[in-house]
Amino acid sequence: MANEEINLNESLSVLIKFGNPQNFNTELIPCVPQSNIQYNSASDLLLCPVLTYLKSLGYDLEHSMMWYYSPTSDSNIYCGNDPLPLFTSIPSYEIENNTITIICREAIRNSFGTIATVGNNSNPKLKPQQEAITKSHAARRTKERKIGFIIERVSTWRKLYAGTQGENGLLNKLALDKAADQVGISKKSLDDYLLQIRFGKKFGFNFQEHKDDKVGVLRAYVKKCKNLQVYAAQIEAGEDVPKEVLMRLQEPGTPACKHNRCCAPGFSLKFKGGEIQY
DSSP states (O other), X not given: OHHHHHHXXXXXXXXXXXXXXXXXXXXXXXXXXXXXXXXXXXXXXEHHHXXXXXXXXXXXXXTOEEEEEETTTTEEEEEEESSOOTTXXXXXXXXXXXXXXXXXXXXXXXXXXXXXXXXXXXXXXXXXXXXXXXXXXXXXXXXXXXXHHHHHHXXXXXXXXXXXXXXXXXXXXXXXHHHHHHHTSOHXXXXXXXXXXXXXXXXXXXXXXXXXXXXXXXXXXXXXXXXXXXXXXHHHTTOOOOHHHHHHHHSOSSTTOSSTTSSOOGGGGGGOOSOOOO
């Protein structure tokens, strides 16, 4: 990971798409200064310093709605309205060829020409409402769907998007949001499930073994593996890793695993001794 950051510091480029839905412009900004390339403790790229640099170049991003493009899920991930929270970041695995793609939709202005902010949390009166929404979402998560169920729904969603053959022999395709309506799950949730499934496959998650477990098991496993992946280069080079990291590499992938090789990313396999029964 350290080597990756050095490369990014030397040559990070930004592909920026900005404007409004009727008129989007695309420009490539090469060689972002090192002072504007900063990382959080998880080695994810902080977005605000990059946006500060873009603003210094003259891009009018004030109150813009912002997304970054995720190559992993092949979708745009919404970040919020400018100014973004300082901790907003782009995961390191979403950076391809030392380039990030940022989409900025210019601020909406009312008939008086002033900016009408959308989705910002700058109004203190909205804070209690937002906290209530957050608590509501947390409560809903206690009724999480099962992994096998979300795999089936995501598969159906993507098939509807790719197209199904009708009785007339023609290929019927649906937009992703329309396909989501057919499946009965929001597009936002399906995007998230697809991302979790892809990372689960990447990190060796045993979907067959855990098909009846809640999706939170998969989500926690992916998060754990992302944190451990920081040490993958050291492991492959035969270097020592911290004791607490070694213990996590040796333990079963999830509390629901029946043995410690049930779910395991490739870089952890040599630390999995015997198949410990639980």
